[in-house]
Amino acid sequence: MTFEMGFVFALLATTIALFVSDKLRMDLVALMVVTVLAVSGVVSPAEAVAGFGNPTVVMIAALFVVGEGLFRTGVAAAAGNWLLRVGGRSETRLLTFLIPVVALLSAFMSSTGAVALLIPVVLSMARRSGMQPSRLMMPLAFAALIGGMLTLIGTPPNIVVSNALKAEGLKPFGFFEFTPIGLCILMVGMIYLIFVGRRLLPAASGSETEDEPDLNTLIRRYAIAGQLHKLVVQPMSPLAHKTPVEAALRTEHNLTVIAISRAGRLLPAMIPVLSNTRIEVADELWVYGTQEDIKRFCDSHQLERAGHPERDIKRMHQQFGVAEVLLPPDSPLEGRSVREGQFRERYGLSVIGLRRRNESLAINYRDTRLESGDTLLLAGSWDHVRALEGRRGLVLLQTPAEFREIPSHGRHAPAALAILGLMLVCMTAGWLPALPTILLAALAMILTGCLNLTEALRSLNVTSLILIAGMLPLARAMETSGALGYVVEHLVAVLGGASPLVLSTGLFLLTSILSQFISNTATTVLVAPIALSTGQLLGVNPEPLMMTVAIAASTAFATPIASPVNTLVLAPGNYRFSDFAKVGIPLQLMALGVTLLVTPLLFPF
Known part of the structure; x- marks a missing residue:
């Protein structure tokens, strides 16, 4: 292990400890990470602050504007009212309708985008039903992450493993080949979140x-x-x-x-x-x-x-x-x-x-x-x-409190709906890349009067944006220092002679754990080639191993920094770092069990 590896491991451990302790605000910790990395030289100063210009951060900021436009025109409140009509004021019924709706939307567009758009809707639902947002925000995030497991385009790791198979001359995964496993995890996740997980959530929220x-x-x-x-x-x-x-x-x-x-x-x-x-x-x-x-x-x-x-x-x-x-x-x-x-x-x-x-x-x-x-x-x-x-x-x-629910630009609701529809169609059909599509939608919301520039600027959740931007350079440091490769190589060395099922278990745990602290896409890029080569070396069909890696990459449930999706609901739900671990780890283990049970049936070793 080199000095740089040890330094990055120490910084990661310190960051996690500060997050868990709740002694300092998470966005302040993220800024401290950026500063330490810029001074240390592990990454260049430009790389240390590159997260603030990262396409993901810019996209999330634009989605905040789109979501605010839906809120200011009353579209979010109308959607919340519809869910309340069909789900009533029962937490159980609301979650029964909300979770599959979010998952279905996330199956065809960015899960981050889906959550950013639905946060105003869920806040409206919470207010009108008298519930605390903390009871709904984490299930919203987890449902979006599970929704990414349903289709090839649901989340980037799915595309990464499919392209890796194709690059080796093997048949890539089809659009709906993820769906059976994703649906099984969605059903298990729904039952858990509705009957067990929600009871582990905090009952009060600082949002109210x-x-x-x-x-x-x-x-x-x-x-x-x-x-x-x-x-x-x-x-x-x-x-x-x-x-x-x-x-x-x-x-x-x-x-x-x-x-x-x-x-x-x-x-x-x-x-x-x-x-x-x-x-x-x-x-x-x-x-x-x-x-x-x-x-x-x-x-x-x-x-x-x-x-x-x-x-x-x-x-x-x-x-x-x-x-x-x-x-x-x-x-x-x-x-x-x-x-x-x-x-x-x-x-x-x-x-x-x-x-x-x-x-x-x-x-x-x-x-x-x-x-x-x-x-x-x-x-x-x-x-x-x-x-x-x-x-x-x-x-x-x-x-x-009801004053916040009154649309200040209600007459522009048709324009907001049209902009949202065009944005979703462009993203789903692939007419434009996600970032320019969302930027155009945000700009259109302002130009059509769905909200003004002041309201757009106020809509930016600075805490979430700083946290995401601040943690990206740490993930970069783990890659460039070799710390991530060090962990992967040693684990594979231990599991190399194990049975295919044990190997799948190890790959799932490795991918899932790494995804709690660095980008799930970066994790998949590193782990997928190792899974592929290990499977070929042992004479094991690589398809179930690659599918396992893809599913595991989407089980970023245990920390608020595991995914931008979790970070987005952190402030509206007023969650602590430990809340995600308390609710998310059991869900990760359930996803592991379902994956090990169902994947070999569809893709035999």
């Missing part, structure tokens, strides 16, 4: 914090829970043909109209009231007020209560919501009544809740005077809530 309450939590905080009512204007109602101002709904009746539903369309009432904004017969009014005020108003104005259908409430909340704001000491609203504050005219929003010194107060729109330090709950259209940022006179404290 107490600093971002949902809409119902904010409403309860201001003691107005149960005060949203749906009222129907009857033919003889004196409210008909009047504006909310003419009817003095707030000043005389202490009621606030949030929305008007007319002929199936929601009309935003939370805008400056114009003379032609009139309430009509048969209008459905969404009104905030106490039970007593609502009852008196309905009796005196011939309105009918229409209940609270869940579908209507969901539909209303797609366009209308709330925001919590603070009245700063220099606010021009200080000392004014709620009515004099003219919140509708200033902000397009209405005050429905008031807290002073951490206590909820009943609001009288004519008499209640505002003080600095008051926090107000404003209600109106999401567009006006979005426009609150930076407005003079108020400090936006927080919006409900």
Whole structure:
């Protein structure tokens, strides 16, 4: 063993120890690795930082932009809603539908791309179902890795072993020759992840914090829970043909109209009231007020209560919501009544809740005077809530968690779907290489208005990108120093005289272990020729050995750095390094068992 080999082995062991200890952030550890390699001379300084320009890193960054475009246009939420409709709110049912969908997509496109695109969908599903993202993110990643085992183009290692066979004058693997083994592993993996693996996952995730309450939590905080009512204007109602101002709904009746539903369309009432904004017969009014005020108003104005259908409430909340704001000491609203504050005219929003010194107060729109330090709950259209940022006179404290689910560019959803479809077709048909295809898709998302440049830049998951870019030079150092070849040669020397089944087991374990720390493609490039030559030397059919190597290369389940797929879900799932080992190692052993059982049946030794 040379000094360079020993240095790389020591650096690898130190890196793994730091990852496992969780004493330092993983992206910081990755930057430290880059620095040490650049200083050591094991690789050149250019090679040490080459990971930041690596095509894989650039492709993942572009996919973040594509995924954000799907999120901003509402496509991700719509896909999540569909999965929720078919899977319900049960973790078991959701995973039963999610895992095969992800695996099928990964069978025909990059598993990294599939996960990057589906992260917004799964986050939307988690929020709407009340689950923690940590319960779904790791199964998403593992399903994508297994999906790569299903076809020849599912993952690069499959192509590597097929080309290696062809180069030796042997028959290469066909497009679907991987499918039977991959399907068996997918079935076993599904059963494990649904009934065992998910119970090993952390129950809480930092993605959902107490600093971002949902809409119902904010409403309860201001003691107005149960005060949203749906009222129907009857033919003889004196409210008909009047504006909310003419009817003095707030000043005389202490009621606030949030929305008007007319002929199936929601009309935003939370805008400056114009003379032609009139309430009509048969209008459905969404009104905030106490039970007593609502009852008196309905009796005196011939309105009918229409209940609270869940579908209507969901539909209303797609366009209308709330925001919590603070009245700063220099606010021009200080000392004014709620009515004099003219919140509708200033902000397009209405005050429905008031807290002073951490206590909820009943609001009288004519008499209640505002003080600095008051926090107000404003209600109106999401567009006006979005426009609150930076407005003079108020400090936006927080919006409900649902606000993130509201598409800011919903009208561009058809364009986002078209871009996604074209991208998938180009990648599957091979019309263009993956990198330029995804870059074009990301650029098209911005140019068509699916998201703006600021949103695109904010979508980049810097932690994941740094971690991937920082670990690539370490893999390069293992290759150039000879450390990787050293491990492979010694293992083959030990297993050279063993039976074909034991040899397959050793090759699987070697490939799988190496794939936890370096690129599975690089691992396959190194191990495949050894498997091929060893099989020929021992008079063993090389096909089952090469298939074993290809499958093992996709079992990168045990560490978050094993694959870009795992790294992508690290931050959204708020996982620790040990979480992957706890859930992934049993799955690796199951994949080993299935491979050793099924492969010899399809490709006899």
